[in-house]
Amino acid sequence: MDIRGGFVLGSRAAGAMGRIVADRFEEGLGRALPRTPEQLARPEVVNALIREYAPAASEPLPPLRAVRLPGVEFESSNCTNFLVELEFENDDPVGRPLPRTAYVKLPCRDLGTRAFANAVGFWEVEATFCERVAARVPIRVPRVYAVARRGARFVLLLENLQELPGARMFINRDMAAGTTPERARQCLRSFAQLHAAFWGWTAEQRDALVPASLHTYLAPGGREMTRALNAAAIGPAQRAAPDIFGAEHAALFRRATEKWDALIDAWYGGPLTLIHGDSHLANCFEYSSPEGPRIGMIDFQGMHWCKGIRDVQYFLINSLEPGILAEHEGELIEAYLEALEERGVVLEVEEARDQYRAFSFQTLMVAVTSIGLGSLTERDDTLRTVLRRSVAAIERLGFGDWLSEL
The missing domain is CATH 3.90.1200.10 (Aminoglycoside phosphotransferase (APH), C-terminal lobe)
Structure with missing residues:
Protein backbone atom coordinates (compact mmCIF):
# COMPACT_ATOMS: atom_id res chain seq x y z
CA MET A 1 0.00 0.00 0.00
CA ASP A 2 1.20 3.54 -0.81
CA ILE A 3 2.99 4.85 2.29
CA ARG A 4 1.30 8.25 2.46
CA GLY A 5 -2.10 6.81 1.66
CA GLY A 6 -1.60 4.01 4.18
CA PHE A 7 -0.72 6.58 6.83
CA VAL A 8 -3.87 8.60 6.10
CA LEU A 9 -6.09 5.52 6.22
CA GLY A 10 -4.32 4.14 9.28
CA SER A 11 -4.65 7.36 11.23
CA ARG A 12 -8.32 7.64 10.32
CA ALA A 13 -8.96 4.02 11.29
CA ALA A 14 -7.20 4.53 14.62
CA GLY A 15 -9.40 7.54 15.32
CA ALA A 16 -12.47 5.54 14.36
CA MET A 17 -11.54 2.71 16.74
CA GLY A 18 -11.05 5.23 19.50
CA ARG A 19 -14.57 6.59 18.92
CA ILE A 20 -16.01 3.06 18.83
CA VAL A 21 -14.43 2.26 22.21
CA ALA A 22 -15.64 5.58 23.62
CA ASP A 23 -19.16 4.78 22.45
CA ARG A 24 -19.21 1.55 24.45
CA PHE A 25 -18.11 3.49 27.53
CA GLU A 26 -20.86 6.06 26.92
CA GLU A 27 -23.35 3.23 26.42
CA GLY A 28 -22.54 1.97 29.90
CA LEU A 29 -23.41 5.42 31.22
CA GLY A 30 -26.65 5.55 29.22
CA ARG A 31 -25.45 8.37 26.97
CA ALA A 32 -24.77 6.64 23.64
CA LEU A 33 -26.99 6.32 20.60
CA PRO A 34 -28.71 2.94 20.27
CA ARG A 35 -26.48 0.17 18.92
CA THR A 36 -29.07 -2.54 18.23
CA PRO A 37 -32.69 -2.73 17.03
CA GLU A 38 -33.71 -3.80 20.52
CA GLN A 39 -32.11 -0.73 22.08
CA LEU A 40 -33.89 1.55 19.61
CA ALA A 41 -37.37 -0.01 19.62
CA ARG A 42 -38.66 1.77 22.72
CA PRO A 43 -41.05 4.73 22.61
CA GLU A 44 -38.91 6.87 24.91
CA VAL A 45 -35.87 6.34 22.65
CA VAL A 46 -37.67 7.09 19.37
CA ASN A 47 -39.52 10.06 20.87
CA ALA A 48 -36.19 11.51 22.02
CA LEU A 49 -34.68 10.99 18.58
CA ILE A 50 -37.60 12.77 16.90
CA ARG A 51 -37.62 15.56 19.46
CA GLU A 52 -33.88 16.24 19.36
CA TYR A 53 -32.84 15.20 15.84
CA ALA A 54 -35.66 15.90 13.39
CA PRO A 55 -34.22 17.91 10.46
CA ALA A 56 -34.82 21.64 10.73
CA ALA A 57 -36.84 21.72 7.49
CA SER A 58 -39.25 18.98 8.59
CA GLU A 59 -42.40 18.88 10.71
CA PRO A 60 -41.61 16.44 13.56
CA LEU A 61 -43.79 13.40 14.06
CA PRO A 62 -46.11 13.54 17.12
CA PRO A 63 -45.32 11.52 20.26
CA LEU A 64 -45.43 7.73 20.13
CA ARG A 65 -47.20 5.41 22.53
CA ALA A 66 -45.48 2.23 21.39
CA VAL A 67 -42.70 1.01 19.09
CA ARG A 68 -42.44 -2.62 18.02
CA LEU A 69 -40.01 -4.76 16.01
CA PRO A 70 -41.95 -6.80 13.41
CA GLY A 71 -38.85 -8.82 12.55
CA VAL A 72 -38.39 -7.30 9.09
CA GLU A 73 -34.75 -6.73 8.13
CA PHE A 74 -33.15 -5.70 4.83
CA GLU A 75 -29.91 -6.62 3.07
CA SER A 76 -27.01 -4.20 3.47
CA SER A 77 -23.27 -4.46 3.14
CA ASN A 78 -22.47 -1.99 5.90
CA CYS A 79 -25.60 -1.11 7.91
CA THR A 80 -28.24 -2.77 10.06
CA ASN A 81 -31.51 -1.94 8.27
CA PHE A 82 -34.90 -2.88 9.70
CA LEU A 83 -38.50 -1.78 10.18
CA VAL A 84 -40.19 -0.57 13.35
CA GLU A 85 -43.96 -0.38 13.81
CA LEU A 86 -45.21 2.93 15.20
CA GLU A 87 -48.22 3.57 17.41
CA PHE A 88 -48.94 7.25 18.08
CA GLU A 89 -50.55 8.69 21.18
CA ASN A 90 -52.94 10.85 19.12
CA ASP A 91 -53.75 11.79 15.55
CA ASP A 92 -51.48 14.32 13.90
CA PRO A 93 -52.42 17.86 15.05
CA VAL A 94 -52.28 19.26 11.49
CA GLY A 95 -54.16 16.35 9.95
CA ARG A 96 -51.29 14.58 8.16
CA PRO A 97 -51.65 10.83 7.62
CA LEU A 98 -49.20 9.23 10.04
CA PRO A 99 -46.87 6.41 9.03
CA ARG A 100 -47.57 2.90 10.30
CA THR A 101 -43.89 1.99 10.15
CA ALA A 102 -40.44 3.54 9.80
CA TYR A 103 -37.26 2.33 8.13
CA VAL A 104 -34.23 2.47 10.44
CA LYS A 105 -30.53 2.42 9.63
CA LEU A 106 -27.87 1.79 12.27
CA PRO A 107 -24.18 0.87 11.95
CA CYS A 108 -23.60 -2.80 11.17
CA ARG A 109 -22.39 -5.21 13.83
CA ASP A 110 -19.06 -6.07 12.17
CA LEU A 111 -16.27 -4.17 13.93
CA GLY A 112 -13.95 -3.99 10.91
CA THR A 113 -16.64 -2.55 8.65
CA ARG A 114 -17.65 -0.04 11.33
CA ALA A 115 -14.05 1.15 11.62
CA PHE A 116 -13.66 1.32 7.83
CA ALA A 117 -16.94 3.22 7.35
CA ASN A 118 -15.94 5.80 9.93
CA ALA A 119 -12.43 6.10 8.50
CA VAL A 120 -13.62 6.63 4.92
CA GLY A 121 -16.65 8.66 6.02
CA PHE A 122 -19.54 7.34 3.94
CA TRP A 123 -21.90 7.06 6.93
CA GLU A 124 -21.27 10.72 7.68
CA VAL A 125 -22.04 11.56 4.05
CA GLU A 126 -25.43 9.84 4.19
CA ALA A 127 -26.27 11.48 7.52
CA THR A 128 -25.38 14.85 6.01
CA PHE A 129 -27.66 14.17 3.06
CA CYS A 130 -30.55 13.33 5.38
CA GLU A 131 -29.89 16.31 7.62
CA ARG A 132 -29.20 19.06 5.06
CA VAL A 133 -30.01 17.95 1.54
CA ALA A 134 -32.97 15.55 1.40
CA ALA A 135 -35.57 18.29 1.77
CA ARG A 136 -33.98 20.28 -1.08
CA VAL A 137 -33.68 17.72 -3.86
CA PRO A 138 -36.30 17.78 -6.65
CA ILE A 139 -36.64 13.99 -6.88
CA ARG A 140 -38.48 11.65 -4.53
CA VAL A 141 -36.32 10.37 -1.67
CA PRO A 142 -37.34 8.91 1.70
CA ARG A 143 -38.73 11.45 4.15
CA VAL A 144 -36.43 11.92 7.13
CA TYR A 145 -37.98 11.72 10.59
CA ALA A 146 -34.70 11.91 12.53
CA VAL A 147 -30.96 11.82 11.85
CA ALA A 148 -28.53 11.57 14.75
CA ARG A 149 -24.74 11.32 14.84
CA ARG A 150 -22.62 10.87 17.94
CA GLY A 151 -19.16 9.37 18.21
CA ALA A 152 -18.85 6.52 15.72
CA ARG A 153 -22.61 5.83 15.70
CA PHE A 154 -25.56 7.16 13.77
CA VAL A 155 -29.31 6.63 13.58
CA LEU A 156 -31.45 7.33 10.52
CA LEU A 157 -35.22 7.15 11.07
CA LEU A 158 -36.77 7.24 7.60
CA GLU A 159 -39.99 6.81 5.70
CA ASN A 160 -40.82 3.23 4.78
CA LEU A 161 -41.26 3.63 1.03
CA GLN A 162 -43.28 0.41 0.82
CA GLU A 163 -46.20 2.47 2.16
CA LEU A 164 -46.17 4.61 -1.02
CA PRO A 165 -48.88 3.81 -3.60
CA GLY A 166 -47.45 1.72 -6.41
CA ALA A 167 -44.01 1.51 -4.81
Whole structure:
Protein backbone atom coordinates (compact mmCIF):
# COMPACT_ATOMS: atom_id res chain seq x y z
CA MET A 1 0.00 0.00 0.00
CA ASP A 2 1.20 3.54 -0.81
CA ILE A 3 2.99 4.85 2.29
CA ARG A 4 1.30 8.25 2.46
CA GLY A 5 -2.10 6.81 1.66
CA GLY A 6 -1.60 4.01 4.18
CA PHE A 7 -0.72 6.58 6.83
CA VAL A 8 -3.87 8.60 6.10
CA LEU A 9 -6.09 5.52 6.22
CA GLY A 10 -4.32 4.14 9.28
CA SER A 11 -4.65 7.36 11.23
CA ARG A 12 -8.32 7.64 10.32
CA ALA A 13 -8.96 4.02 11.29
CA ALA A 14 -7.20 4.53 14.62
CA GLY A 15 -9.40 7.54 15.32
CA ALA A 16 -12.47 5.54 14.36
CA MET A 17 -11.54 2.71 16.74
CA GLY A 18 -11.05 5.23 19.50
CA ARG A 19 -14.57 6.59 18.92
CA ILE A 20 -16.01 3.06 18.83
CA VAL A 21 -14.43 2.26 22.21
CA ALA A 22 -15.64 5.58 23.62
CA ASP A 23 -19.16 4.78 22.45
CA ARG A 24 -19.21 1.55 24.45
CA PHE A 25 -18.11 3.49 27.53
CA GLU A 26 -20.86 6.06 26.92
CA GLU A 27 -23.35 3.23 26.42
CA GLY A 28 -22.54 1.97 29.90
CA LEU A 29 -23.41 5.42 31.22
CA GLY A 30 -26.65 5.55 29.22
CA ARG A 31 -25.45 8.37 26.97
CA ALA A 32 -24.77 6.64 23.64
CA LEU A 33 -26.99 6.32 20.60
CA PRO A 34 -28.71 2.94 20.27
CA ARG A 35 -26.48 0.17 18.92
CA THR A 36 -29.07 -2.54 18.23
CA PRO A 37 -32.69 -2.73 17.03
CA GLU A 38 -33.71 -3.80 20.52
CA GLN A 39 -32.11 -0.73 22.08
CA LEU A 40 -33.89 1.55 19.61
CA ALA A 41 -37.37 -0.01 19.62
CA ARG A 42 -38.66 1.77 22.72
CA PRO A 43 -41.05 4.73 22.61
CA GLU A 44 -38.91 6.87 24.91
CA VAL A 45 -35.87 6.34 22.65
CA VAL A 46 -37.67 7.09 19.37
CA ASN A 47 -39.52 10.06 20.87
CA ALA A 48 -36.19 11.51 22.02
CA LEU A 49 -34.68 10.99 18.58
CA ILE A 50 -37.60 12.77 16.90
CA ARG A 51 -37.62 15.56 19.46
CA GLU A 52 -33.88 16.24 19.36
CA TYR A 53 -32.84 15.20 15.84
CA ALA A 54 -35.66 15.90 13.39
CA PRO A 55 -34.22 17.91 10.46
CA ALA A 56 -34.82 21.64 10.73
CA ALA A 57 -36.84 21.72 7.49
CA SER A 58 -39.25 18.98 8.59
CA GLU A 59 -42.40 18.88 10.71
CA PRO A 60 -41.61 16.44 13.56
CA LEU A 61 -43.79 13.40 14.06
CA PRO A 62 -46.11 13.54 17.12
CA PRO A 63 -45.32 11.52 20.26
CA LEU A 64 -45.43 7.73 20.13
CA ARG A 65 -47.20 5.41 22.53
CA ALA A 66 -45.48 2.23 21.39
CA VAL A 67 -42.70 1.01 19.09
CA ARG A 68 -42.44 -2.62 18.02
CA LEU A 69 -40.01 -4.76 16.01
CA PRO A 70 -41.95 -6.80 13.41
CA GLY A 71 -38.85 -8.82 12.55
CA VAL A 72 -38.39 -7.30 9.09
CA GLU A 73 -34.75 -6.73 8.13
CA PHE A 74 -33.15 -5.70 4.83
CA GLU A 75 -29.91 -6.62 3.07
CA SER A 76 -27.01 -4.20 3.47
CA SER A 77 -23.27 -4.46 3.14
CA ASN A 78 -22.47 -1.99 5.90
CA CYS A 79 -25.60 -1.11 7.91
CA THR A 80 -28.24 -2.77 10.06
CA ASN A 81 -31.51 -1.94 8.27
CA PHE A 82 -34.90 -2.88 9.70
CA LEU A 83 -38.50 -1.78 10.18
CA VAL A 84 -40.19 -0.57 13.35
CA GLU A 85 -43.96 -0.38 13.81
CA LEU A 86 -45.21 2.93 15.20
CA GLU A 87 -48.22 3.57 17.41
CA PHE A 88 -48.94 7.25 18.08
CA GLU A 89 -50.55 8.69 21.18
CA ASN A 90 -52.94 10.85 19.12
CA ASP A 91 -53.75 11.79 15.55
CA ASP A 92 -51.48 14.32 13.90
CA PRO A 93 -52.42 17.86 15.05
CA VAL A 94 -52.28 19.26 11.49
CA GLY A 95 -54.16 16.35 9.95
CA ARG A 96 -51.29 14.58 8.16
CA PRO A 97 -51.65 10.83 7.62
CA LEU A 98 -49.20 9.23 10.04
CA PRO A 99 -46.87 6.41 9.03
CA ARG A 100 -47.57 2.90 10.30
CA THR A 101 -43.89 1.99 10.15
CA ALA A 102 -40.44 3.54 9.80
CA TYR A 103 -37.26 2.33 8.13
CA VAL A 104 -34.23 2.47 10.44
CA LYS A 105 -30.53 2.42 9.63
CA LEU A 106 -27.87 1.79 12.27
CA PRO A 107 -24.18 0.87 11.95
CA CYS A 108 -23.60 -2.80 11.17
CA ARG A 109 -22.39 -5.21 13.83
CA ASP A 110 -19.06 -6.07 12.17
CA LEU A 111 -16.27 -4.17 13.93
CA GLY A 112 -13.95 -3.99 10.91
CA THR A 113 -16.64 -2.55 8.65
CA ARG A 114 -17.65 -0.04 11.33
CA ALA A 115 -14.05 1.15 11.62
CA PHE A 116 -13.66 1.32 7.83
CA ALA A 117 -16.94 3.22 7.35
CA ASN A 118 -15.94 5.80 9.93
CA ALA A 119 -12.43 6.10 8.50
CA VAL A 120 -13.62 6.63 4.92
CA GLY A 121 -16.65 8.66 6.02
CA PHE A 122 -19.54 7.34 3.94
CA TRP A 123 -21.90 7.06 6.93
CA GLU A 124 -21.27 10.72 7.68
CA VAL A 125 -22.04 11.56 4.05
CA GLU A 126 -25.43 9.84 4.19
CA ALA A 127 -26.27 11.48 7.52
CA THR A 128 -25.38 14.85 6.01
CA PHE A 129 -27.66 14.17 3.06
CA CYS A 130 -30.55 13.33 5.38
CA GLU A 131 -29.89 16.31 7.62
CA ARG A 132 -29.20 19.06 5.06
CA VAL A 133 -30.01 17.95 1.54
CA ALA A 134 -32.97 15.55 1.40
CA ALA A 135 -35.57 18.29 1.77
CA ARG A 136 -33.98 20.28 -1.08
CA VAL A 137 -33.68 17.72 -3.86
CA PRO A 138 -36.30 17.78 -6.65
CA ILE A 139 -36.64 13.99 -6.88
CA ARG A 140 -38.48 11.65 -4.53
CA VAL A 141 -36.32 10.37 -1.67
CA PRO A 142 -37.34 8.91 1.70
CA ARG A 143 -38.73 11.45 4.15
CA VAL A 144 -36.43 11.92 7.13
CA TYR A 145 -37.98 11.72 10.59
CA ALA A 146 -34.70 11.91 12.53
CA VAL A 147 -30.96 11.82 11.85
CA ALA A 148 -28.53 11.57 14.75
CA ARG A 149 -24.74 11.32 14.84
CA ARG A 150 -22.62 10.87 17.94
CA GLY A 151 -19.16 9.37 18.21
CA ALA A 152 -18.85 6.52 15.72
CA ARG A 153 -22.61 5.83 15.70
CA PHE A 154 -25.56 7.16 13.77
CA VAL A 155 -29.31 6.63 13.58
CA LEU A 156 -31.45 7.33 10.52
CA LEU A 157 -35.22 7.15 11.07
CA LEU A 158 -36.77 7.24 7.60
CA GLU A 159 -39.99 6.81 5.70
CA ASN A 160 -40.82 3.23 4.78
CA LEU A 161 -41.26 3.63 1.03
CA GLN A 162 -43.28 0.41 0.82
CA GLU A 163 -46.20 2.47 2.16
CA LEU A 164 -46.17 4.61 -1.02
CA PRO A 165 -48.88 3.81 -3.60
CA GLY A 166 -47.45 1.72 -6.41
CA ALA A 167 -44.01 1.51 -4.81
CA ARG A 168 -41.55 -1.02 -6.16
CA MET A 169 -38.19 -1.39 -4.49
CA PHE A 170 -35.28 -2.89 -6.43
CA ILE A 171 -32.60 -5.03 -4.82
CA ASN A 172 -29.13 -6.23 -5.81
CA ARG A 173 -30.57 -9.33 -7.49
CA ASP A 174 -32.63 -7.07 -9.77
CA MET A 175 -29.50 -5.17 -10.71
CA ALA A 176 -27.66 -8.44 -11.41
CA ALA A 177 -30.54 -9.68 -13.56
CA GLY A 178 -30.22 -6.50 -15.63
CA THR A 179 -32.78 -3.84 -16.38
CA THR A 180 -34.31 -2.69 -19.67
CA PRO A 181 -33.48 0.37 -21.78
CA GLU A 182 -36.99 1.67 -21.05
CA ARG A 183 -36.51 1.60 -17.29
CA ALA A 184 -32.99 2.97 -17.69
CA ARG A 185 -34.44 5.95 -19.56
CA GLN A 186 -36.82 6.60 -16.66
CA CYS A 187 -33.95 6.52 -14.18
CA LEU A 188 -31.83 8.87 -16.29
CA ARG A 189 -34.65 11.43 -16.33
CA SER A 190 -34.61 11.47 -12.54
CA PHE A 191 -30.83 11.83 -12.55
CA ALA A 192 -31.13 14.82 -14.88
CA GLN A 193 -33.74 16.37 -12.60
CA LEU A 194 -31.41 15.99 -9.61
CA HIS A 195 -28.30 17.23 -11.44
CA ALA A 196 -29.93 20.25 -13.07
CA ALA A 197 -30.98 21.62 -9.66
CA PHE A 198 -27.35 21.98 -8.54
CA TRP A 199 -25.52 22.38 -11.85
CA GLY A 200 -22.66 24.85 -11.90
CA TRP A 201 -22.89 25.98 -8.27
CA THR A 202 -19.91 27.96 -7.04
CA ALA A 203 -17.43 26.41 -4.64
CA GLU A 204 -18.86 28.57 -1.85
CA GLN A 205 -22.41 27.39 -2.55
CA ARG A 206 -21.31 23.77 -2.71
CA ASP A 207 -19.34 23.94 0.52
CA ALA A 208 -22.25 25.54 2.38
CA LEU A 209 -24.51 22.60 1.52
CA VAL A 210 -22.11 19.63 1.48
CA PRO A 211 -18.68 20.55 2.86
CA ALA A 212 -15.56 19.76 0.85
CA SER A 213 -14.25 17.91 3.92
CA LEU A 214 -16.72 15.11 3.10
CA HIS A 215 -15.51 14.63 -0.49
CA THR A 216 -13.92 11.18 -0.77
CA TYR A 217 -11.32 12.31 -3.31
CA LEU A 218 -10.84 16.03 -2.72
CA ALA A 219 -10.87 16.24 1.09
CA PRO A 220 -7.45 16.53 2.75
CA GLY A 221 -5.73 13.17 2.39
CA GLY A 222 -8.43 11.88 0.05
CA ARG A 223 -6.23 11.50 -3.03
CA GLU A 224 -3.60 9.56 -1.13
CA MET A 225 -6.10 7.33 0.68
CA THR A 226 -8.11 6.41 -2.42
CA ARG A 227 -4.98 5.74 -4.46
CA ALA A 228 -3.68 3.44 -1.71
CA LEU A 229 -6.97 1.56 -1.41
CA ASN A 230 -7.16 1.00 -5.15
CA ALA A 231 -3.56 -0.14 -5.43
CA ALA A 232 -4.01 -2.54 -2.52
CA ALA A 233 -7.09 -4.12 -4.13
CA ILE A 234 -5.51 -5.11 -7.46
CA GLY A 235 -3.76 -8.31 -6.42
CA PRO A 236 -6.55 -9.71 -4.22
CA ALA A 237 -9.18 -8.93 -6.87
CA GLN A 238 -7.17 -10.70 -9.56
CA ARG A 239 -6.79 -13.75 -7.33
CA ALA A 240 -10.49 -13.72 -6.41
CA ALA A 241 -11.78 -13.42 -10.00
CA PRO A 242 -8.97 -14.32 -12.44
CA ASP A 243 -11.51 -15.42 -15.04
CA ILE A 244 -12.93 -11.88 -15.18
CA PHE A 245 -10.18 -9.53 -13.99
CA GLY A 246 -7.13 -10.78 -15.86
CA ALA A 247 -3.52 -9.69 -16.01
CA GLU A 248 -4.18 -7.11 -18.73
CA HIS A 249 -6.95 -5.52 -16.64
CA ALA A 250 -4.74 -5.47 -13.55
CA ALA A 251 -1.99 -3.77 -15.58
CA LEU A 252 -4.42 -1.10 -16.78
CA PHE A 253 -5.60 -0.61 -13.21
CA ARG A 254 -2.01 -0.07 -12.04
CA ARG A 255 -1.46 2.48 -14.80
CA ALA A 256 -4.51 4.36 -13.57
CA THR A 257 -3.21 4.50 -9.99
CA GLU A 258 0.12 5.79 -11.32
CA LYS A 259 -1.76 8.65 -13.02
CA TRP A 260 -4.05 9.19 -10.03
CA ASP A 261 -3.57 12.95 -9.64
CA ALA A 262 -4.22 13.54 -13.34
CA LEU A 263 -7.32 11.35 -13.15
CA ILE A 264 -8.69 13.24 -10.15
CA ASP A 265 -8.10 16.54 -11.94
CA ALA A 266 -9.91 15.28 -15.05
CA TRP A 267 -12.85 13.90 -13.09
CA TYR A 268 -13.39 16.90 -10.83
CA GLY A 269 -12.42 19.89 -12.96
CA GLY A 270 -15.00 22.15 -14.59
CA PRO A 271 -18.68 22.62 -13.74
CA LEU A 272 -19.85 20.24 -11.04
CA THR A 273 -23.21 19.20 -9.66
CA LEU A 274 -24.52 17.11 -6.80
CA ILE A 275 -24.59 13.43 -7.71
CA HIS A 276 -25.91 10.34 -5.97
CA GLY A 277 -22.58 8.54 -6.40
CA ASP A 278 -23.87 4.96 -6.07
CA SER A 279 -26.53 5.16 -8.76
CA HIS A 280 -27.21 1.54 -9.69
CA LEU A 281 -30.68 0.03 -10.03
CA ALA A 282 -30.85 -1.27 -6.45
CA ASN A 283 -30.62 2.31 -5.18
CA CYS A 284 -33.64 3.37 -7.26
CA PHE A 285 -37.33 2.78 -6.61
CA GLU A 286 -40.48 3.19 -8.66
CA TYR A 287 -43.64 4.88 -7.39
CA SER A 288 -46.96 6.08 -8.78
CA SER A 289 -47.68 9.73 -9.57
CA PRO A 290 -50.54 11.52 -11.34
CA GLU A 291 -48.29 11.67 -14.42
CA GLY A 292 -47.51 7.95 -14.30
CA PRO A 293 -44.65 5.88 -12.83
CA ARG A 294 -41.68 7.86 -11.52
CA ILE A 295 -38.23 6.96 -10.19
CA GLY A 296 -36.84 8.04 -6.82
CA MET A 297 -33.53 7.25 -5.12
CA ILE A 298 -32.28 5.91 -1.78
CA ASP A 299 -28.97 5.35 0.03
CA PHE A 300 -26.89 8.49 -0.54
CA GLN A 301 -23.65 7.24 1.04
CA GLY A 302 -21.76 8.11 -2.15
CA MET A 303 -23.15 11.65 -2.58
CA HIS A 304 -20.54 14.19 -3.69
CA TRP A 305 -19.88 17.06 -6.06
CA CYS A 306 -18.94 15.73 -9.48
CA LYS A 307 -19.91 15.77 -13.15
CA GLY A 308 -23.44 14.49 -13.64
CA ILE A 309 -22.40 11.97 -16.29
CA ARG A 310 -20.73 9.97 -13.54
CA ASP A 311 -24.17 8.86 -12.25
CA VAL A 312 -25.21 8.05 -15.81
CA GLN A 313 -22.33 5.72 -16.66
CA TYR A 314 -22.37 4.10 -13.21
CA PHE A 315 -26.04 3.22 -13.59
CA LEU A 316 -25.83 2.01 -17.18
CA ILE A 317 -22.67 -0.07 -16.80
CA ASN A 318 -23.79 -1.67 -13.54
CA SER A 319 -27.43 -2.23 -14.42
CA LEU A 320 -27.56 -3.38 -18.08
CA GLU A 321 -26.02 -6.42 -19.70
CA PRO A 322 -23.08 -5.39 -21.93
CA GLY A 323 -24.72 -6.44 -25.21
CA ILE A 324 -27.89 -4.49 -24.48
CA LEU A 325 -25.90 -1.48 -23.29
CA ALA A 326 -23.68 -1.47 -26.37
CA GLU A 327 -26.78 -1.36 -28.58
CA HIS A 328 -28.55 1.44 -26.66
CA GLU A 329 -25.72 3.38 -24.96
CA GLY A 330 -25.67 6.34 -27.37
CA GLU A 331 -29.41 6.91 -27.33
CA LEU A 332 -29.55 6.63 -23.52
CA ILE A 333 -26.78 9.21 -23.08
CA GLU A 334 -28.66 11.51 -25.46
CA ALA A 335 -31.91 10.94 -23.53
CA TYR A 336 -30.14 12.17 -20.39
CA LEU A 337 -28.81 15.23 -22.24
CA GLU A 338 -32.28 16.03 -23.56
CA ALA A 339 -33.71 15.80 -20.03
CA LEU A 340 -30.98 18.18 -18.85
CA GLU A 341 -31.75 20.62 -21.65
CA GLU A 342 -35.44 20.62 -20.70
CA ARG A 343 -34.25 22.00 -17.35
CA GLY A 344 -31.98 24.67 -18.82
CA VAL A 345 -28.65 22.81 -18.76
CA VAL A 346 -26.70 22.25 -21.99
CA LEU A 347 -24.01 19.58 -22.20
CA GLU A 348 -22.69 18.82 -25.66
CA VAL A 349 -22.89 15.22 -26.87
CA GLU A 350 -19.16 14.82 -27.57
CA GLU A 351 -18.19 16.25 -24.21
CA ALA A 352 -20.67 13.96 -22.49
CA ARG A 353 -19.29 10.92 -24.31
CA ASP A 354 -15.72 11.85 -23.37
CA GLN A 355 -16.73 12.25 -19.71
CA TYR A 356 -18.60 8.94 -19.85
CA ARG A 357 -15.46 7.23 -21.12
CA ALA A 358 -13.29 8.83 -18.44
CA PHE A 359 -15.63 7.90 -15.60
CA SER A 360 -16.02 4.29 -16.76
CA PHE A 361 -12.96 3.49 -14.66
CA GLN A 362 -14.79 4.52 -11.49
CA THR A 363 -17.35 1.77 -12.01
CA LEU A 364 -14.57 -0.79 -12.42
CA MET A 365 -12.75 0.73 -9.46
CA VAL A 366 -15.69 0.21 -7.09
CA ALA A 367 -16.07 -3.41 -8.19
CA VAL A 368 -12.35 -4.15 -7.86
CA THR A 369 -11.95 -2.58 -4.42
CA SER A 370 -15.10 -4.31 -3.18
CA ILE A 371 -14.06 -7.78 -4.32
CA GLY A 372 -10.38 -7.19 -3.54
CA LEU A 373 -10.72 -5.69 -0.08
CA GLY A 374 -14.07 -7.20 0.88
CA SER A 375 -15.08 -4.16 2.94
CA LEU A 376 -18.08 -2.66 1.22
CA THR A 377 -19.99 -5.29 -0.70
CA GLU A 378 -20.84 -8.97 -0.32
CA ARG A 379 -18.55 -11.20 -2.38
CA ASP A 380 -21.21 -13.06 -4.32
CA ASP A 381 -22.56 -13.58 -7.80
CA THR A 382 -23.94 -10.02 -7.90
CA LEU A 383 -20.48 -8.56 -7.39
CA ARG A 384 -18.98 -10.84 -10.03
CA THR A 385 -21.69 -9.69 -12.44
CA VAL A 386 -20.85 -6.05 -11.78
CA LEU A 387 -17.13 -6.75 -12.25
CA ARG A 388 -17.81 -8.53 -15.54
CA ARG A 389 -19.92 -5.65 -16.84
CA SER A 390 -17.32 -3.10 -15.73
CA VAL A 391 -14.49 -4.92 -17.49
CA ALA A 392 -16.60 -5.17 -20.65
CA ALA A 393 -17.26 -1.42 -20.51
CA ILE A 394 -13.66 -0.26 -20.24
CA GLU A 395 -12.75 -2.58 -23.11
CA ARG A 396 -15.62 -1.39 -25.31
CA LEU A 397 -15.08 2.29 -24.52
CA GLY A 398 -11.30 2.18 -24.92
CA PHE A 399 -10.54 3.58 -21.47
CA GLY A 400 -6.93 2.46 -21.80
CA ASP A 401 -6.43 4.64 -24.90
CA TRP A 402 -8.05 7.58 -23.11
CA LEU A 403 -5.73 7.05 -20.15
CA SER A 404 -2.66 6.95 -22.41
CA GLU A 405 -3.56 10.39 -23.74
CA LEU A 406 -4.06 11.87 -20.28
